Amino acid sequence: MTEMTGSKAFVKSLENEGTKHIFGISGGSLIPICDNLLDSDMRFILARHEQGGAHMADGYARVLGKVGVCMATSGPGATNLVTGVATAQIDSSPVVAFTGQVNRDVIGSDGFQECDIIGVSASVTKYNMQVRTPSEIPEAVKKAFFIANTGRKGSVLVDIPKDCTTMSGEMDFDPEIIFRGYSTDHTPLPQELDWAAQILAKAERPLIMAGGGVIAAGASNELVALSEALLAPTATTLMGKGGFPNDHPMNLGLCGMHGTEASNTLVPQADVLLVVGSRFSDRTTAKVADFNPNGKIVHIDIDRSEIDKNVESMTKVVGDAKLALAGLLERVKALKQNPDAAWSKKLEDFRCDWSAEADVANGYLRAPKIIRALRDELPRDAIVTTEVGQNQMWAALHYDAYLPRTFHTSGGLGTMGWGFPASIGAKAAKPEVPVVDIAGDGSFGMTENNLATAVEEELPVIVVVLNNNVLGMVAQWQRMFYDRRYSAVKLKGNPDMVKLAEAYGAEGVRVESLDAFRTEVRRAIKADVPTVIDVPIDPNENVLPMIPPGMGLKDTLWEAD
Amino acid sequence: MAIHTVSFLVENKAGVLFNVTNLFRRRGFNIESIAVGTVQDPKYSRMTITVEADAKTLANLVEQLEKMVEVIKVKRLDPLRTIKREMLLVKLSTHDPLAREDALKYINGQHGLVLDIDDEHIMAEVTGDPWELEEFLEYVKSIGIVELSRTGITALEKGRLQL
Numbered sequence: 017m018t019e020m021t022g023s024k025a026f027v028k029s030l031e032n033e034g035t036k037h038i039f040g041i042s043g044g045s046l047i048p049i050c051d052n053l054l055d056s057d058m059r060f061i062l063a064r065h066e067q068g069g070a071h072m073a074d075g076y077a078r079v080l081g082k083v084g085v086c087m088a089t090s091g092p093g094a095t096n097l098v099t100g101v102a103t104a105q106i107d108s109s110p111v112v113a114f115t116g117q118v119n120r121d122v123i124g125s126d127g128f129q130e131c132d133i134i135g136v137s138a139s140v141t142k143y144n145m146q147v148r149t150p151s152e153i154p155e156a157v158k159k160a161f162f163i164a165n166t167g168r169k170g171s172v173l174v175d176i177p178k179d180c181t182t183m184s185g186e187m188d189f190d191p192e193i194i195f196r197g198y199s200t201d202h203t204p205l206p207q208e209l210d211w212a213a214q215i216l217a218k219a220e221r222p223l224i225m226a227g228g229g230v231i232a233a234g235a236s237n238e239l240v241a242l243s244e245a246l247l248a249p250t251a252t253t254l255m256g257k258g259g260f261p262n263d264h265p266m267n268l269g270l271c272g273m274h275g276t277e278a279s280n281t282l283v284p285q286a287d288v289l290l291v292v293g294s295r296f297s298d299r300t301t302a303k304v305a306d307f308n309p310n311g312k313i314v315h316i317d318i319d320r321s322e323i324d325k326n327v328e329s330m331t332k333v334v335g336d337a338k339l340a341l342a343g344l345l346e347r348v349k350a351l352k353q354n355p356d357a358a359w360s361k362k363l364e365d366f367r368c369d370w371s372a373e374a375d376v377a378n379g380y381l382r383a384p385k386i387i388r389a390l391r392d393e394l395p396r397d398a399i400v401t402t403e404v405g406q407n408q409m410w411a412a413l414h415y416d417a418y419l420p421r422t423f424h425t426s427g428g429l430g431t432m433g434w435g436f437p438a439s440i441g442a443k444a445a446k447p448e449v450p451v452v453d454i455a456g457d458g459s460f461g462m463t464e465n466n467l468a469t470a471v472e473e474e475l476p477v478i479v480v481v482l483n484n485n486v487l488g489m490v491a492q493w494q495r496m497f498y499d500r501r502y503s504a505v506k507l508k509g510n511p512d513m514v515k516l517a518e519a520y521g522a523e524g525v526r527v528e529s530l531d532a533f534r535t536e537v538r539r540a541i542k543a544d545v546p547t548v549i550d551v552p553i554d555p556n557e558n559v560l561p562m563i564p565p566g567m568g569l570k571d572t573l574w575e576a577d
Numbered sequence: 578m579a580i581h582t583v584s585f586l587v588e589n590k591a592g593v594l595f596n597v598t599n600l601f602r603r604r605g606f607n608i609e610s611i612a613v614g615t616v617q618d619p620k621y622s623r624m625t626i627t628v629e630a631d632a633k634t635l636a637n638l639v640e641q642l643e644k645m646v647e648v649i650k651v652k653r654l655d656p657l658r659t660i661k662r663e664m665l666l667v668k669l670s671t672h673d674p675l676a677r678e679d680a681l682k683y684i685n686g687q688h689g690l691v692l693d694i695d696d697e698h699i700m701a702e703v704t705g706d707p708w709e710l711e712e713f714l715e716y717v718k719s720i721g722i723v724e725l726s727r728t729g730i731t732a733l734e735k736g737r738l739q740l
Contacts, residue, residue: 134592138599143646163646197588197649321640324633 017188022150023048023181025189026114027056029157032189035085037061037076037444040069040097043089044129045116045178061444061473064465066093068437070100071463073111075438078424079399079445081234083110083165090116091129094175095136099431101171102140106428107255108232110169112160113137117146119179133175142170147177150185159193166200168319169232202318204335204343212314212333213347215288221311221359222248223286225271225300228255228427229293229318229337231420238341239292240264245348247355248290249363251279253300254412256293258423262416266360272300273563274409278366280561280572284308290344292316293337296326297428306568316340370414375530380554383407383482387414387454389530390480393537397422398450399442403435403459406488409559411454433462436479440466443475450478450541457483457510467520470546478540479548484555485510492558496576497565513550522546578629580609582659582732584740585642585651589615589622593647597624600645606630606638610663612729621649623740625731627707652740654732661732664704665713670721672697683716698723 026049039061042050053060063069066088073084088097094115104111118127134146143163147156160172216222230239236259243250243266250260251268260267269276271283289308301307304327315329316337323332333340375385387410396418402408402425417423426434439453460481470477487505494502517524522545527533533551540547558576587593594613601608609627616623642651671677680699684691689703703713707730
């Protein structure tokens with residue numbers, strides 16, 4: 017036990033957890049902590065809005081699989097964090113958010129910059145807590161990291177009243193953490209594995225769908241091995257992208273509302289569908305009754321409450337995806353030596369050659385071609401983040417990810433403005449690797465002010481703005497389902513993206529040919545400052561395939577009228 | 578849909594009741610009653626809820642509760658081997674002597690206790706299985722209920738069964 021101020025203890029506790037970066041914004045209630053941070057090697061990356069700070073921590077966490085830390089002051093600082101904390105939670109990303117709070121004797125009196133952030137964040141965090149004495153700070157930090165980064169990962173918020181940071185207390189930096197109701201043993205039951213393996217081994221048309229849980233568990237190698245052992249075509253959800261290499265012969269690509277022809281055609285035909293680390297989002301299943309109407313679903317998930325929540329499975333394996341897949345692989349190999357290749361041959365019906373497609377339509381570069389050209393120019397281990405909307409779906413369909421933790425997107429919450437700050441966090445995590453945000457003009461506009469952060473912190477990310485001066489996905493729905501009545505989508509007042517970038521001290525370029533685009537990507541990879549590549553695209557271009565809302569996989573539209 | 582009783586042990590800390598009820602609200606579980614109190618070890622509280630739900634919803638409710646960091650154990654109580662009890666305080670309007678006589682009869686009939694009497698009122702405590710309380714209230718309705726308060730249902734399983 018040592019006596020010190022709460023803020024000193026806080027900084028020391030973060031260091032003890034191995035924290036290197038803190039993303040966020042300071043403020044009145046954080047002044048003591050920020051003062052002590054000056055004496056630490058931890059790097060405080062100053063966002064330009066707390067939401068951006070939370071997304072940076074999220075991007076950082078997803079790239080490294082380690083806790084990302086963000087921080088904001090009390091009141092509006094804390095409420096601004098909420099979108100970021102919610103985004104991380106629904107995508108099971110380990111983010112710990114620290115919020116300042118007014119002094120303890122002011123809590124409950126509606127003091128200046130007071131907000132009940134514990135009440136506000138309760139529904140969007142895995143766990144939250146308010147510190148009540150300075151001495152509780154080391155334990156609170158340790159608990160937060162522990163909860164965020166174990167089991168099904170998620171976000172944890174810790175609220176710290178300012179006077180708990182200025183006052184001193186006896187500090188125990190190695191407190192025992194006891195949560196009687198929280199188990200960290202995620203070993204699957206052998207019986208569940210036996211039964212699941214029996215079903216898989218008897219399958220004639222096995223298919224695997226991999227979700228984000230595969231990446232969280234580091235189970236990609238096991239997934240590939242099982243897919244090969246069963247000759248099972250493998251689809252991914254949006255969150256699972258990168259968990260199975262897009263250039264693998266068994267690759268089906270994305271399944272769901274904007275799923276590939278291969279996925280959306282074959283998933284309903286599978287007689288056994290193994291779903292790993294996915295929560296059966298409505299965007300993945302489309303209409304549940306048509307998802308896999310006649311097959312047997314085997315569901316692996318670390319979170320028992322996901323079993324049968326959205327889609328009923330025939331059998332389950334509750335546990336860590338890596339252990340579960342390894343256990344299945346061992347059993348399946350013993351049960352089935354020579355799987356029939358006839359079923360997986362069907363995949364060949366869906367091979368398409370995009371190099372034969374035109375680069376330009378209606379006088380604009382086509383988004384799929386831009387994204388495919390980007391893939392060509394980037395090394396295999398490059399990291400891509402996306403915004404939300406058309407850009408996200410084009411990226412999911414046309415950007416091939418080969419390695420886990422190289423493709424990141426706000427899947428569950430669908431937070432526009434996520435990709436750019438997340439790319440800054442990703443670059444802080446892996447400065448040696450090119451990091452690209454595939455953006456739309458609408459999303460980029462929401463958090464573009466963090467260009468200042470990227471420039472000042474020398475984090476040279478690349479932003480590719482697929483610029484159609486419209487909220488493209490909403491416009492697409494209005495075009496396809498609302499008689500082309502465009503409402504509240506036209507972004508006529510968009511800034512000039514080149515000048516915008518230059519105003520921040522970043523590089524800005526506009527390209528109108530694929531060759532110019534490739535040249536600029538190559539240049540940007542080597543640049544010392546962030547680069548915004550503005551690529552005008554057709555405001556009438558649709559993301560296809562698409563399942564109309566309320567319909568099933570079999571109703572996928574491959575072309576629009 | 579059937580009525581189910583679920584008991585669970587939680588950490589006895591500020592905010593846990595909020596988190597539990599917030600979960601029910603967020604996931605759309607409709608709770609009929611909730612009763613809370615500490616157990617032998619005051620670090621923990623036992624909560625008992627009754628909920629009307631189909632089998633799938635009930636299973637998900639139990640799993641969502643189990644997932645909460647502050648929840649230690651959850652059990653759906655076996656309906657055939659569970660004793661359920663609820664307490665009711667009721668104030669009856671008894672300025673009419675005949676009404677007073679009826680009230681005392683019904684209270685005694687339910688093994689209730691008379692807690693307070695003045696010229697115009699009787700306050701009684703009645704404890705029993707929830708359906709017994711419903712029955713009692715049905716009897717005394719005609720006498721005139723001034724106000725009433727119920728504790729919510731609490732329950733334990735018989736014999737060797739436990740949470």
